[in-house]
Amino acid sequence: MKVKRLRELAQQRNRLVTEKLRITPDWVPSARNLKALPRPLRDYIHRLHAFDPQHYVQKVAMLQDHIRMVEADNKRLRQTVEWNREDAERYRIFCAAGWPVCFLGTEYQDKSALDAAIDAVTKTNKENT
Structure with missing residues (x-):
């Protein structure tokens, strides 16, 4: 009976804590907002701050964000390089066939006309091979 009552009290306490922890996306770690947090969480944050005076945790988080951004840029650039490589191969085939390449010149007025000529060549x- 006593164990059941303790469990019920713990569940009720957890419900109260989670209701207090409704943190919105615009939440900022100000002194007022930190004081509004439940005591165990507030103590944990203060210990983090006390044991990390050089702010290594914050620096690591910023570096992880930076790495994610650089990886996304790297992926985008690799994709661009692959597209350019495919175009370069098409232009090489076109030049090897002996056709003049005059982009925006008299032979081809725009890129689509040049691409159509490359596709034809x-x-x-x-067909010849």
Whole structure:
């Protein structure tokens, strides 16, 4: 009976704590907001601050964010390089066939016309081989 009562009290306490922990996305760690947190969480944050005077935890978090951004840029740039590599291969085939390349010149007024000519030459080369 006593164990059941203790469990009920713990559940009720946990419900109260979670209701107090409704942290919105615009929450900032100000002194007022930290004081509004439950005591165990507030003590944990103060211990973190006390044991990390050089703010290594904050620096690591910032570096992790920076790494994620650099990895996203790297992925985007690799994709761009791959697209450029495919275009370069198409232009190499076109030049090897002996056709003049005059982008925005008299032969081809825009990139789509040049791409159409490249596709035609590529198709002709595939049919001949």
